[in-house]
Amino acid sequence: MDTLKRVSYISKFAKPLSKEDIEKIAEISQKNNSRDKLTGVLFTYKNIFYQIIEGPERNLDKRLNIIFNDNRHKDIFVLKVEKNIEKRKFSEWSMKTVILDESQDYLIQPLTDMLNTITDSWILLEKYVSDVILKTIQKGENPLDYKPQFKDKIILFGDIFASTTFTEILNTNQVYDLFEIFFEITIDTINKYGGNVSKLLGDGFLGSFSQDYLNNALNAVIEISKQLKTLRNSYPENHPYHYLYAGFGMSKGKILEGNIGSKNKKDYTYIGHPVNLAAKIQAITRKTNYFLIFDESLLDQKIFYEFKKIGKYVTKNQVEIQLFTLNHNELKSNLNYNNLIQKIKQLK
Numbered sequence: 288m289d290t291l292k293r294v295s296y297i298s299k300f301a302k303p304l305s306k307e308d309i310e311k312i313a314e315i316s317q318k319n320n321s322r323d324k325l326t327g328v329l330f331t332y333k334n335i336f337y338q339i340i341e342g343p344e345r346n347l348d349k350r351l352n353i354i355f356n357d358n359r360h361k362d363i364f365v366l367k368v369e370k371n372i373e374k375r376k377f378s379e380w381s382m383k384t385v386i387l388d389e390s391q392d393y394l395i396q397p398l399t400d401m402l403n404t405i406t407d408s409w410i411l412l413e414k415y416v417s418d419v420i421l422k423t424i425q426k427g428e429n430p431l432d433y434k435p436q437f438k439d440k441i442i443l444f445g446d447i448f449a450s451t452t453f454t455e456i457l458n459t460n461q462v463y464d465l466f467e468i469f470f471e472i473t474i475d476t477i478n479k480y481g482g483n484v485s486k487l488l489g490d491g492f493l494g495s496f497s498q499d500y501l502n503n504a505l506n507a508v509i510e511i512s513k514q515l516k517t518l519r520n521s522y523p524e525n526h527p528y529h530y531l532y533a534g535f536g537m538s539k540g541k542i543l544e545g546n547i548g549s550k551n552k553k554d555y556t557y558i559g560h561p562v563n564l565a566a567k568i569q570a571i572t573r574k575t576n577y578f579l580i581f582d583e584s585l586l587d588q589k590i591f592y593e594f595k596k597i598g599k600y601v602t603k604n605q606v607e608i609q610l611f612t613l614n615h616n617e618l619k620s621n622l623n624y625n626n627l628i629q630k631i632k633q634l635k
């Protein structure tokens with residue numbers, strides 16, 4: 288028999304919903320859930336849903352997949368996943384639906400306020416917490432149980448060109464917009480190709496792909512560079528976006544991945560030679576005509592694109608590293624870094 292699972296989540300209305308709209312959701316839920324042996328409660332208050340749904344794991348996962356793709360709500364945040372539960376909490380209710388706004392009970396008010404506060408705090412925290420940690424919580428696992436482990440990974444470092452000059456010249460809103468659009472493009476594209484961004488580092492990011500995702504990682508960088516070019520070309524010369532360029536460094540190898548930090552403050556991060564190297568070679572992109580540089584660690588897999596050697600880099604320990612890039616139009620640049628800085632300065 289399938290084991291029982293329970294999921295609690297909060298979400299916000301994507302657009303205003305009337306009482307009739309909510310009653311329609313309740314009606315279809317009750318019909319489907321009683322057939323699929325799912326039970327639970329659904330509260331709404333102002334523009335918030337709070338649902339607890341439980342039942343046989345396979346039925347539940349299938350239905351949740353549909354519910355989470357329902358465009359009547361957004362900002363869905365899973366608060367808790369309980370697997371292998373022994374007993375249902377709501378065995379009587381195929382989906383008890385309560386519109387709290389209608390309640391006259393004055394005791395309900397603090398509860399609804401609390402719901403509102405929890406939703407807002409989660410939505411806020413979600414923006415600061417790393418992808419890996421969020422996905423772990425949403426799977427119902429405790430990230431603190433994860434001990435650091437050695438793994439083979441592809442590390443991708445990306446960094447905005449001349450970001451210090453931008454911050455000296457632009458006003459706060461302009462800097463904010465510039466960084467935001469950069470991270471929208473990079474994070475979305477990396478996720479789309481199956482990678483993760485573990486950390487934002489001011490004007491750059493640290494991302495990773497599993498070791499057999501090399502061509503995905505390369506495609507992500509090509510697409511990001513293409514999107515940045517389209518953005519630059521869509522804005523006039525007196526707009527900061529016209530000067531938004533970025534460099535990328537990639538390396539592969541053994542890294543230590545996991546929660547590292549003190550008892551009270553943890554960071555989910557990667558440590559190891561490929562991380563340092565990817566960061567170092569990323570910086571070299573400013574002095575070359577290529578937006579992407581990688582080292583020979585990536586060459587043990589078939590690369591779908593033509594690639595070429597562009598030079599070498601000598602590490603602090605005097606180890607010589609051969610540097611490569613792809614022979615791809617989107618990754619070629621005829622940018623002069625000093626000219627870029629001068630142009631950004633003229634934005635003032």
Ligand SMILES: Cc1cc2nc3c(=O)[nH]c(=O)nc-3n(C[C@H](O)[C@H](O)[C@H](O)COP(=O)(O)O)c2cc1C
Nearest residue numbers: 312315316319320336338340353354357359360382
């Ligand atoms: C907040 C929210 C909660 C929902 N809960 C359920 C539910 O418990 N069961 C269900 O079948 N549908 C639920 N729905 C509706 C589904 O998203 C979807 O419209 C419905 O399952 C489709 O039913 P069908 O497969 O019979 O067409 C919910 C929708 C929203 C917005």
